[in-house]
Amino acid sequence: MQWLLALETNGDPITSCRLMNIFRRKGVSIVTLAMAARTEGFSVVALVETPEHEVDHIFNFLRRVEGVENVTYYRHEPEGDASFVFIDADADSSSLARFLQTFPESKLIFGSHGKYLLEIPGDRKPSSASLDFGKQEILPFARVKSSIPQPELVAAQT
Amino acid sequence: MGRQFNGSEILLESLRRENVEVFFGLPGGVVLPLYDALYSSGIRHLLVRHEQAAAFAADGYARVTGRVGVCLGTSGPGATNLTTGLTSAMMDSIPVVALTGQVALPLIGKDAFQECDTIGISMPSTKRSFLVRSAADLPSVIHQAFKTAISGRPGPVLVDLPKSVLMESAEPTYPTTPGIAQLERIREWKDEDIERAAEMILESRRAVLYAGGGVIAANAWQELRELAELTHIPVTTTLMGLGAFPSAHPLSLGMLGMHGSYATNQSICNCDLLIGVGVRFDDRVTGRLKDFASLAKKIHIDVDPAELNKNVRVDIGLIGDARETLRALLEVLKRRLPEGKDLTPPARRQWLQRIESWRSEYPLTYDKYGHAVKPQYVIQTLSHYAAEDAIASVDVGQHQMWAAQYWEFRKPRTWLSSSGLGSMGYGFPAAMGAQLAFPNRQVIAIVGDGGFQMTLNDLATVAQYRVPVKIAIINNRSLGMVRQWQEIFFEKRYCDIDLTFSPDFAKLAESYGIRGVRVDHRTDVPDAVRDFLSDREPRLIDFWLDPAENVYPIVPPGGSLAEMVVEPPRVLVEEEEALDDLWAV
Ligand SMILES: Cc1ncc(C[n+]2csc(CCOP(=O)(O)OP(=O)(O)O)c2C)c(N)n1
Ligand SMILES: [Mg+2]
Numbered sequence: 001m002q003w004l005l006a007l008e009t010n011g012d013p014i015t016s017c018r019l020m021n022i023f024r025r026k027g028v029s030i031v032t033l034a035m036a037a038r039t040e041g042f043s044v045v046a047l048v049e050t051p052e053h054e055v056d057h058i059f060n061f062l063r064r065v066e067g068v069e070n071v072t073y074y075r076h077e078p079e080g081d082a083s084f085v086f087i088d089a090d091a092d093s094s095s096l097a098r099f100l101q102t103f104p105e106s107k108l109i110f111g112s113h114g115k116y117l118l119e120i121p122g123d124r125k126p127s128s129a130s131l132d133f134g135k136q137e138i139l140p141f142a143r144v145k146s147s148i149p150q151p152e153l154v155a156a157q158t
Numbered sequence: 159m160g161r162q163f164n165g166s167e168i169l170l171e172s173l174r175r176e177n178v179e180v181f182f183g184l185p186g187g188v189v190l191p192l193y194d195a196l197y198s199s200g201i202r203h204l205l206v207r208h209e210q211a212a213a214f215a216a217d218g219y220a221r222v223t224g225r226v227g228v229c230l231g232t233s234g235p236g237a238t239n240l241t242t243g244l245t246s247a248m249m250d251s252i253p254v255v256a257l258t259g260q261v262a263l264p265l266i267g268k269d270a271f272q273e274c275d276t277i278g279i280s281m282p283s284t285k286r287s288f289l290v291r292s293a294a295d296l297p298s299v300i301h302q303a304f305k306t307a308i309s310g311r312p313g314p315v316l317v318d319l320p321k322s323v324l325m326e327s328a329e330p331t332y333p334t335t336p337g338i339a340q341l342e343r344i345r346e347w348k349d350e351d352i353e354r355a356a357e358m359i360l361e362s363r364r365a366v367l368y369a370g371g372g373v374i375a376a377n378a379w380q381e382l383r384e385l386a387e388l389t390h391i392p393v394t395t396t397l398m399g400l401g402a403f404p405s406a407h408p409l410s411l412g413m414l415g416m417h418g419s420y421a422t423n424q425s426i427c428n429c430d431l432l433i434g435v436g437v438r439f440d441d442r443v444t445g446r447l448k449d450f451a452s453l454a455k456k457i458h459i460d461v462d463p464a465e466l467n468k469n470v471r472v473d474i475g476l477i478g479d480a481r482e483t484l485r486a487l488l489e490v491l492k493r494r495l496p497e498g499k500d501l502t503p504p505a506r507r508q509w510l511q512r513i514e515s516w517r518s519e520y521p522l523t524y525d526k527y528g529h530a531v532k533p534q535y536v537i538q539t540l541s542h543y544a545a546e547d548a549i550a551s552v553d554v555g556q557h558q559m560w561a562a563q564y565w566e567f568r569k570p571r572t573w574l575s576s577s578g579l580g581s582m583g584y585g586f587p588a589a590m591g592a593q594l595a596f597p598n599r600q601v602i603a604i605v606g607d608g609g610f611q612m613t614l615n616d617l618a619t620v621a622q623y624r625v626p627v628k629i630a631i632i633n634n635r636s637l638g639m640v641r642q643w644q645e646i647f648f649e650k651r652y653c654d655i656d657l658t659f660s661p662d663f664a665k666l667a668e669s670y671g672i673r674g675v676r677v678d679h680r681t682d683v684p685d686a687v688r689d690f691l692s693d694r695e696p697r698l699i700d701f702w703l704d705p706a707e708n709v710y711p712i713v714p715p716g717g718s719l720a721e722m723v724v725e726p727p728r729v730l731v732e733e734e735e736a737l738d739d740l741w742a743v
Contacts, residue, residue: 014277014287021282060463066286066306 001052002031004074004086004141006110006117007044007062015067016042022065023048026058032088036112041069045110045117047086047139056145063147070148074141082140084109087116095137162327165293166195169257169319172300173201175332178228180204180219180594181257182212186232187272188259188321204594204623207615209236211587213243214576214613216254218588222549222571223595224377226253226307233259234272237318238279242581245283247314249578250398251375253307254314255300256280262322263291276318285313290320293328301333309341311462312375344461346477349486355433355457355474356490362431362455363505364512365391368414371398371577372436372460372480379403379570381484382435388491390506391433392513394422396443397562397577399436401570411513412522415443416713417559420520423711423719425513426451434458436480439469440578449718459483520711520724522563530704531680533557533632537564539687540602540630547572548600549592553585553609555639557632559709561604583612589627590620600628600691607633607657614666620696621670628690629698631663634705642708646723647715667698678702 009015016035023030023046033046050058055073063071074084085106089095096116100106103120110117163171169192173181180202185193196203206212209231216227231240237258247254261270280287286306288299303315359365373382373395379402386393386409393403394411403410411422418426426432432454437443444450447469456472458465459480466475476483524534537560544550550565551574552558558575567573574592576584589603610631620627634641641655667674677686677699690697713722 014281017278018281025282057464057468060466064310064462064464 001050001055002076002139003048003050003055004076004084004117005044005046005048005058005062006072006074007046007068008038008070009042009044010067010069011041012067013042015065016044018065018067019044019062022058022061026050026054026061028054028058032115034110034112034115036110043110043112045086045112045115047088059145070146072146072148073144075144077140077142082142083120083122084141084143085118085120086139086141087118088114088137088139089116090114099138160329162329163293164191164195164327165296165319165324166192168293168296168328168330169300169324170195170199170201171330172297172332173228174199175297176226176300176304178226181228181230182206182215182591183230183257184209184212184232184236186236186259188233188261189230189236189319189324191321191324192230192259192319202594203230204590204619206587207618208613209239210242210583211590211613211616211619213240213247213254213256214584214587215591215594216256217243217247217250217252217576217584218551218574218591219595220247220252220254220591221574221588222592224375224571226255226304227591228255228257230257231259232272233261233276233321234274237274237276241279241283242579242583244280244314244316246576246579246581246584248283248285250576251312251371252314253312255303255307256284256314256316258316258318259324260289260318260320263320264322266320276316280316283314284316287316287318289318290323293323293326294330296323296328297330297332305341310344311372343479343482344477345479345482346463347483347486351474351476352483352486352490355476355487356494358431358455358457358474359389359391359433359487359491360494363503364425364429364509365389365431365433365506366411366425366429366454367391367393368396368426368432368434368437369393369399369402370396370435370437373399373402374436374570376436376461376480376482378435378479378481378484381481381488383407385484385488385491388488390510392425392510394418394426396437396440397575400562400565400575401567401573403567404569405565405567409510413562415440415719416445416715417563417709417711418713418719419517419522419563420711420722420724421513421516423713423722424516427453427718427720428512429454432456434460434472435484436460438465441469444469444719445713445721446716446718449720524707528704529680531678531683531701533560533634533701533703533707534564535680536630536632536683536701536703537561537604539683540604541566543684543687543691544602545600545691548602549574549589549596551575551585551589551592551601551603553603553605554580554582555606555609555637556634556642556707556709557604557606557638558585559639560632563709582606582609584609586610586627586629587613587616589629590616590625593625593627597626601626602628602630602691604630604632606638607631607635607660607663608637610663611657611660617667617670617672621672625696626694627696629667629696630690631698631700633660633663633700633702634707635660636705638705639709645708646712663698663700672696672698674698674700676700676702
């Protein structure tokens, strides 16, 4: 099952090394990953493949790693309503442009190397049909848990 | 401008401010400036003979005090030699700060002499590692390192110190150090979770408390005992939790798992509620996971959220410091109970009786009548004559399991064992570290003839500083635990477990100026032990014992706790003779 992990770490590169090592050790297979440097640290977004019963443990493991400041994980929602989309467009940014035309009020959470994580405001949740731009690269997600306190999260099914 | 100090002086002052009284290490090129500053500092440093011993000693110091233990190695091999000790501390959640020398900043990454990627190597073996880039950063880095090591789930932290940083001058600003008591205690549960857990406890008829190292790390043993006594729930401990509950207490079940007693493992198989406190459902505890406490609802209290539902799914997970969480639970339970009401419903009384009957059916026992020195008897005798607050530090192997089974645990923080990593060579140097923390208490290293040979070079250290550690070698002339597995699980195809070519340990000790004796008759054991414990000098006894003795009960690897083998199968005479030949006793 696919999940999206979004992490923010401190500025010490060893924290990012630890993250990669944790993915390896915990058997999390990375489908795609992007990393960006922020002023005070790094942001990492990883689309991963891991069984449902493991993901909560991985989230908890990551959130207590020294140097990891925030972790959020999202569940892939191919059918249901989703408030987030992950766009994996490589060098071609046309799908991002098309998406923003349909949902201009979307908030960019992360963007690097043609990978974008966007939040769509609550009143305009896209249905799977509205996301069908004829490409596989726009994936809908629902936020499950975050170490940043959030008002409402979808129930974890683990 | 304020006064300038060099990095080494700032480092030592930072350690002093963290209340470091002693640390263990061995010098080398890049840390020479530090040893130069140490020459005139008030901090005590013990010169070990191998850095692994420094790391184990720091771990032993930390376990008995609950404070951070400190070790040091030079760059390159000094740092790599520390890593086994750090990995062991990581597995057992022991607060250790390791200081490592590093080549000067401009040389890092250039494959300089004795350069290694210490930060990279230590990454999976530490909670966090720091490379210090300026002497001015030292006060805050050291403070953070100590805080990280001791807070939340404790563990080792490494601080890599380039030579240039140790030499450069800076004007230090020291952070104010909050005492350990002021550290924030983790608490993520909500009151209603505690209420639900209390409800579950009150409804249960066959509950068991399963306590681990987290109880000791959080100083929660009084709360554990109060909960057990209030609810009449028996307590089993993991190898890490030994000492958290007194063995002589009527509600004590001793250790569970692979070498747990019949009654203990039966109680796990039959309980209807399992309350895990500071435990991690390790495979040596659970046996086959799907059968572990399969009839029970489960409550799990742990400070580390990643431990919840990691191996075993639980009904209620309470993320929080063990002491705070148990206190909250006790408060609710007491409120729910009218004053003086007995919390022992008939069902629970029946449960305790059932456990008692399992205990009498298959008690932990061994042959007490032959001439041979039995290891269990040695442990019992040591425990019997040891002071109330004596500290036992074990190595890894059969003797470790016999000690876990037969030592009488009276107090917490008196049991040192490399439990998660199971690193041979741990017992003796850890005892040395504990002895430095408590110079006036008895510290007994109970070691195997195999493991002792991994770190016995530090006999020189205890001799040099007259560290009065008592070393009891449980000498079976073999890698006993491996021999036992080859005997039971590999059809007696004994391969490379023979340690007959070992030194005469008593004579070896004498060569270091330490009194040593060999004891090879059962009847000599009590006198020898009394004499051994009678003075304040390092001493060694080489207990020369029955080499064929095995640890029972045993749960075969991959088996469920219900499948434990309680007693040794009867040995045929010819096979006994074959063994005699093998070890030429
Ligand atoms: C560093 C290390 N190497 C190998 C092992 C595997 N091992 C576990 S127990 C054991 C035998 C230990 O022999 P000894 O110290 O004589 O203790 P005994 O089992 O005989 O009591 C071995 C080799 C280990 N735990 N640690
Ligand atoms: Mg042995």
